[in-house]
Amino acid sequence: MHNSHGGPASTDAVIEVEGLAKSYRVFDKPEGLRASLKALVHRPSRVVEALKGVSLTVGRGEFVALLGPNGAGKTTFLKLLSGIITPSRGTARVLGHVPWERADDFRRRFALVMGQRNQLWWDLPAAESFRLHREIYRIEPARFERTRDELVDLLGVRKLVLQPVRDLSLGERMKLELVAALLHEPEVLFLDEPTIGLDVVAQHALHRFLAHVQAERKMTIVLTTHYMKDVAALCRRAIVITGGSILYDGSLDQIVDRFTTHKIVTLDLDEAPDREEFARLGFPCEIRGPQVTLRIDRQRIADVLPEILRGRQVRDVSVEDVPLEEIVAELFRSGGTAAPREPAGAGA
Amino acid sequence: MGRYLSIFLTFTRACLVRDMTFRTNFVIECLTSLGWMSMNLAFYLLVFQFTPEIGKGTGWTREPFFAFVATGLIINSIVQALFMPSAEELTEMVRTGGLDAVLVQPLDAQFLLSMHRVDFSSFANGLVGAGLLGWAVMRMDHAPPAAAWLLYPLLILCGVAILYSLVIMLAAATILLGRNQSLYDFWFYITNFSRYPAEIYAGPWGGLLRALCTFVIPILLVVNVPARVITQPLEGRGWALVGLAVGAALLALVVSRLVFQAALVKYRSASS
CATH class of the missing domain: 3.40.50.300 (P-loop containing nucleotide triphosphate hydrolases)
Structure with a gap:
């Protein structure tokens, strides 16, 4: 069944x-008092x-x-x-x-x-x-x-x-x-x-x-x-x-699979990167010290990742799905109209 | 039936364990209850210093009247001990959603809701009531016949059943309204009528009140009928009252059951 x-x-x-x-x-x-008194007759x-x-x-x-x-x-x-x-x-x-x-x-x-x-x-x-x-x-x-x-x-x-x-x-x-x-x-x-x-x-x-x-x-x-x-x-x-x-x-x-179209790529670099250089890639990007987090269209990960890694001193790299909390919270907020979602910069 | 008795004994045991955990509270409750009762008895003794009888020709002289008071004490102590603690808790259970836990258990909800708490301190009044009854009956002009002694416990049960039904109907109102503190106050007001002999309700308004409290809300049958049986000769009118009390008790149990079941269907539960 x-x-x-x-x-x-x-x-x-x-x-x-x-x-x-x-x-x-x-x-x-x-x-208010007036409204409360009125509500005694009609609530x-x-x-x-x-x-x-x-x-x-x-x-x-x-x-x-x-x-x-x-x-x-x-x-x-x-x-x-x-x-x-x-x-x-x-x-x-x-x-x-x-x-x-x-x-x-x-x-x-x-x-x-x-x-x-x-x-x-x-x-x-x-x-x-x-x-x-x-x-x-x-x-x-x-x-x-x-x-x-x-x-x-x-x-x-x-x-x-x-x-x-x-x-x-x-x-x-x-x-x-x-x-x-x-x-x-x-x-x-x-x-x-x-x-x-x-x-x-x-x-x-x-x-x-x-x-x-x-x-x-x-x-x-x-x-x-x-x-x-x-x-x-x-x-x-x-x-x-x-x-x-x-x-x-x-x-x-x-x-x-259904409600996200991107993955989260986290790079741990040797030194703090150039912000503008990553901004030019066209993906939503967050930089904290030597750590860079990018949201990349899951269909394009295989093509884009080698390009990002090329020429950089990378200590660690991880590719993860968007956390479930985040997906479900977005679903709650949108009442389902958000699916399927396009990440900003996906077309870059 | 055996299972329900066993569950009730388990409730009783748990309540006793709890009462023994808070021993000082238990003793204070007993003393408060006995103190209140003593003040009432002292008040009635005071009244009998000024009059030999409550209402001329009613038969409620001092000793029969104290037998009446004793009967009220016994009935009220049973209701207060077995049903009222649970009923008082019900308002809170409905308001907070605690009733949900009761409804999922494979047991009659009315039984669980009306008998899961036992207040042992209330039995203290009943014991004093039994003593007072013995004292009053021994000092009466005539000894009650054997039939009266046989009917007395049955009529006590009828009185308890009528009060229990009233509690259940108020509990049903609590479930329907979501909160019902004032209706429990109403219970105390209405049961006040049962504390005095029916004969005091005389005259046109008194007669109307007496009819209302006998046939609509049969509160006047609760103490009056067993007290009359034990203190006055059993005659035609006495037997009619016995029949009325038994019938009213059975009808009250059935009606309160139906009202309670209907209320459970309408139960909304509290938001979590």
Whole structure:
């Protein structure tokens, strides 16, 4: 089975979404006392379309990133898939269930972790939340202990499970949130910005952990994040949402191919170069001390690079794609109209 | 059912562990609650220095009236201990999106939302209420018959069910409105009516209020019916009130359940 936007093939669809839309009526709060009094009788309101008819399919075992600027509709999409809210129109099936019917059979088979929300008992050690989780999900004691031990060891948090959650750091808490979410061995995991606010070390630990459990358990994971490092480390497929619509659905590599037409060439020279000499080449160029960075049309790299290197004392040279962050940020800004992009000076 | 009981016991255990973590807070809560109750009892003792009966011919002399107060204490302590802490937290959960975590768990949302916190300090009032009931009944002119003792716990449960249903409907309003602090104030105002014998609502306006609080929001049945059963002879009108209390409790549970389910469908969740 193929997803509707050319993503990787999957044999077993776990998430099937067709024309899913969600709109909200929001009330505007007018400024000033007179307007506030007037609003007691009539409150101005408008309809906000958080999601505008999204269609896609996610296969079993896929690790999909959902990217988009704030307010793009990512979290709304996850809330619809996990049955927290009901859609305005459209259909969705997750593991064969309509999510917003909230069947216990369905809710036993997935988990949702939200980076900005705490789901563990705040004043108690995580061990107490785990115990409650065992009861709610009816996990056999032996299986519960085995899974819990495996997860806490993988994340290196064995010493923390008996400490009150309120005393833990954000990173430690997020690790324990993940343990709690995975105790019942869900088939589908929804992660809403799990690394938000975490330092680089904690982010890296979560990446390793998620990659490991996903590979081990063939879990289907949908991740929303603003950090491209999360995406690059974990996902092969990315879905870009802006303004409630899907702008791109495909592999990460294809994002680079589709939305950029140039590469970044960095030269480390023996001495600071002549600015005018590089400016004459006609490519966007940035010079910092002996280091020169050029944006060159990817089709012309092979022809242009020998010419640039000729006659220069070069200590090091690198040719890289435009960073994913930059491409996605440009996509967010342009709402997709920027693709495909022509680098300035490409025709030089 | 067994699973729900087991989960409830797990909640209870966790709340007890938490309360024991903040022992001083627990003791202060117990003392505050007992202090407030003692002031109320002292006030009623003061009233009975000036009158032998609340309303002429109503039967609410000192000991039966204290049995009435004790019944109210028992019912309110159960509601305050088992349901109110969770309900009070709900406003915050709806406002911050904490309700999301509840809705994804394979468990009845109403159960989880209404019973996940237990306030043990509120049981202190119930224990004093039980003691006060024993004291009052022993000093009454007549001993309650065996049927009254059998009906009493059932009617206590009916009273708890009616108050619980009210809490659930206010919780549903919270979910629909997004924030609902004033409606919880409304809960305290309306439950105030249940704290006094129905007979005090006399005259045209009193009668209207009494009918409203018996048949529309059956708050007057909560304490009055069990208290009447234990303090006054069971006659035709008494049996009719028992039937009314049981019927009202069942209807309130069903209606509140439907309202709550409808509210969950409309839940918007908070922005993250």
